[in-house]
Amino acid sequence: MRQAGRSLPEYRAARAGTAMLDSCLDPALASELTLQPVRRHGVDAGIFFSDIVVPLRLVGVDVEIKPGVGPVIADPVRTADDVARLRDLGPLTAERLAPVAEGVALTVAALGTTPLIGFAGAPFTLAAYLVEGGPSRDHLAARTLMHADPAVWDDLLTWAADVTGTFLRAQVEAGTSAAQLFDSWAGSLSLADYEARVAPASARALGHVRDLGVRTVHFGTGTSELLVAMRDVGADVVGVDHRLPLDEAVRRLGGTTPVQGNIDPALLFAPWPVLEAHVRDVLARGAGAPGHVVNLGHGVPPETDPDVLTRVVRLVHDVEVGEA
Numbered sequence: 039m040r041q042a043g044r045s046l047p048e049y050r051a052a053r054a055g056t057a058m059l060d061s062c063l064d065p066a067l068a069s070e071l072t073l074q075p076v077r078r079h080g081v082d083a084g085i086f087f088s089d090i091v092v093p094l095r096l097v098g099v100d101v102e103i104k105p106g107v108g109p110v111i112a113d114p115v116r117t118a119d120d121v122a123r124l125r126d127l128g129p130l131t132a133e134r135l136a137p138v139a140e141g142v143a144l145t146v147a148a149l150g151t152t153p154l155i156g157f158a159g160a161p162f163t164l165a166a167y168l169v170e171g172g173p174s175r176d177h178l179a180a181r182t183l184m185h186a187d188p189a190v191w192d193d194l195l196t197w198a199a200d201v202t203g204t205f206l207r208a209q210v211e212a213g214t215s216a217a218q219l220f221d222s223w224a225g226s227l228s229l230a231d232y233e234a235r236v237a238p239a240s241a242r243a244l245g246h247v248r249d250l251g252v253r254t255v256h257f258g259t260g261t262s263e264l265l266v267a268m269r270d271v272g273a274d275v276v277g278v279d280h281r282l283p284l285d286e287a288v289r290r291l292g293g294t295t296p297v298q299g300n301i302d303p304a305l306l307f308a309p310w311p312v313l314e315a316h317v318r319d320v321l322a323r324g325a326g327a328p329g330h331v332v333n334l335g336h337g338v339p340p341e342t343d344p345d346v347l348t349r350v351v352r353l354v355h356d357v358e359v360g361e362a
């Protein structure tokens with residue numbers, strides 16, 4: 039998950055002096071930052087070191103990731119002219135994507151048999167940053183635009199779907215074994231708005247990798263009411279945050295969809311017996327799904343003790359082989 043590396047001293051040392059998005063676009067550095075948590079924790083897969091706004095930067099949007107803030111967009115997108123300006127930037131060509139493809143290829147070679155997960159932001163979450171101009175709690179401006187000017191909204195989401203879908207496709211073509219779509223802020227939407235104004239664009243984004251034959255994972259936070267709709271845009275696996283017990287998520291999905299989740303990041307700071315009981319509970323609740331990708335319900339907090347993460351990984355592996 040996002041910021042897995044941030045809790046590691048070796049991450050902070052390797053990143054020192056390099057801006058976040060510049061790190062993502064330096065193939066050797068992005069590869070090293072991807073490998074660090076895999077080496078240290080012995081997880082079963084890596085997630086490529088990048089960010090959901092990387093394709094925006096590559097296509098020419100003025101975006102920066104400000105430390106302690108997150109993505110900031112210099113010229114927020116609010117009108118038909120603003121969307122036309124985005125289209126004038128042209129498509130996300132293979133040439134523009136070269137640093138990403140190179141970073142993935144280096145990482146896949148270094149990982150050997152350990153699979154690499156590629157990822158991209160879903161059109162709504164990207165649009166939320168583009169319209170708001172940066173991180174926001176309620177995504178009010180984005181949700182207003184969705185209703186005040188549905189034509190501009192649909193145009194913006196279609197543009198975002200193609201840019202982010204092309205970014206995802208480049209990673210899969212360079213060798214990732216799975217593709218994850220992050221709709222982190224979809225939880226601010228009603229089911230009706232999600233289905234009418236967002237789901238078609240998410241389906242379009244995932245459509246960019248459909249013919250490549252890799253499994254797709256679709257994740258959001260606060261999306262307990264949207265799980266079925268998020269699967270139905272064409273995802274193979276649905277990510278679940280910490281708010282919903284996994285067995286209830288499995289039930290809502292009809293028992294036929296593999297799930298990913300959902301250790302509560304807050305419990306990484308609890309005494310070990312409390313965390314251990316929580317991890318065992320998550321594993322037991324996920325056992326009823328046709329598949330369970332064990333991970334955190336959201337990103338790793340930067341102040342997490344890395345040794346606690348290693349211990350969680352060991353516990354999950356021990357339970358899997360029936361030794362604990």
Ligand code: 1CP
Nearest residue numbers: 039040041042043058086087088089090108173220222337
């Ligand atoms: O663990 C990893 O490093 C994996 C790579 C990764 C991923 C999967 C990063 C690096 N970002 C992401 C996805 C991402 N980026 C999401 C979707 C997943 C999620 O919800 O966590 C989102 C919403 C972003 C946007 C973003 N980038 C934020 C959130 C800001 C907000 O609106 O609240 C932040 C803080 C970033 C910066 C970022 N991206 C990644 C890292 C390691 C960092 C921190 C940079 C640093 O300070 O070192």
